[in-house]
Amino acid sequence: MIVKMIPTPRDNSYDKIFKENIESLLFPLALKVLGLPEPEGILEIPDDLQYTIERKPDFLKLITDKAGEGLYVLHVECQTTDEPDMLPRMLIYRALLYNRHQLPVRQYVLYLGAKSAKMPHTLEQDDLQFRFHVRSIIDIPYQALLESDTPEEVVFSILGNLSGETPKMVIRQVLSSLRLLVSEPLKLEKFMRQLEVLSKLRNLQKETIELISEMPLRYDLETDIRYLQGKAKGAEEALLTGLSKGMQEGRQEGRHEGRQEGRHETKREDVKGLLALGLLTVSQIAQALQVSEEFVRTIQNELRMIPPAKTE
Numbered sequence: 440m441i442v443k444m445i446p447t448p449r450d451n452s453y454d455k456i457f458k459e460n461i462e463s464l465l466f467p468l469a470l471k472v473l474g475l476p477e478p479e480g481i482l483e484i485p486d487d488l489q490y491t492i493e494r495k496p497d498f499l500k501l502i503t504d505k506a507g508e509g510l511y512v513l514h515v516e517c518q519t520t521d522e523p524d525m526l527p528r529m530l531i532y533r534a535l536l537y538n539r540h541q542l543p544v545r546q547y548v549l550y551l552g553a554k555s556a557k558m559p560h561t562l563e564q565d566d567l568q569f570r571f572h573v574r575s576i577i578d579i580p581y582q583a584l585l586e587s588d589t590p591e592e593v594v595f596s597i598l599g600n601l602s603g604e605t606p607k608m609v610i611r612q613v614l615s616s617l618r619l620l621v622s623e624p625l626k627l628e629k630f631m632r633q634l635e636v637l638s639k640l641r642n643l644q645k646e647t648i649e650l651i652s653e654m655p656l657r658y659d660l661e662t663d664i665r666y667l668q669g670k671a672k673g674a675e676e677a678l679l680t681g682l683s684k685g686m687q688e689g690r691q692e693g694r695h696e697g698r699q700e701g702r703h704e705t706k707r708e709d710v711k712g713l714l715a716l717g718l719l720t721v722s723q724i725a726q727a728l729q730v731s732e733e734f735v736r737t738i739q740n741e742l743r744m745i746p747p748a749k750t751e
Contacts, residue, residue: 460591460633496532501542511543512536519551519640519723526559529571546571551598551640553577585612590620594634597641606643610634610650618654636719639727706730710738 482501498515514532518525529546536544548571550556555578561570581599584592593616601609613634621627631651638647706728713724714735721739725732 460594499536501540502545511545512540514544514546516546516548517551518548518556519719520726521550521552521554521556521558523558526562526571529560530562530569533569533571548573550575550577551637553641581609585609585616588620590617590626590630593617593620594630594637597634597637597643597647606641607646607650610638610643610647614650614654636713706734707738710735711742714739714742 482503496514497517498513500513502511502513503509504511514536516525516529525548529548533544533546548556548558548560550558550573552575555575556573558573560573562568576595576598577600579599580602581596581604582602584596584599587593593613596613597609614631617627617630617634621630631654635644635647635651638644709728710724710730713719713727719727721732721735724730725735
């Protein structure tokens, strides 16, 4: 019997960025968040399970550790919602992974929500016992991530436990660390955009935008993008040609008008911006902006930035 799981719609671009970050995050993540022994080696293994399941795992690697326990498959899913149906989904993943690799499998859900996750993670039935591990990033002191020398880790510190510090103080510390670690303006802008989007998970986007806008940069990509969005030129044009065109045609107007319009964007413009960043799924964007998923998909199709989700 073929088991087929109907996936929640999600953007491949979010998976791509998450995987790009988690490659750099793996070693510190294993120690600080997942509680794993320090990996000694990492090997690539196929993550395509689409012959029976229509969603790829978020993160899948073959690990050797220093404790001498040999090889095992590490499977990590990143969640922004405390989904009650993760248990059967992870069980299906476990069966498929073991069937393919015939190795021990360690499974983790990394929960990015503002409270500790409550999702069921154990199953006991006749002749069947199963569990996976859940780690909530809110349970990790933000300093543990902030003090890293890896910008991919630092940007996630906004989601940690603020330990009584004011949000603005923490955001300033994150921005300061990013500036020390990242010297190239374009890369710095990339991490600041990621920080802005992640800050929405803690309702701190307004404070984050304000503090980012105070940072002196060689050029202000955020302003240029917001200006082009405000002019309804589309998120794809803003990302692909917006820098050049914005510098030539909208430098003065964009800096003045973009800052004003950027803070009072319509829902439609917000959706365009988040789709352009490619950091959140359709479902996450809809939840963050309190709009319907259909509304987000309509704009996504208009922009033609990402192919429509495959349907059965």
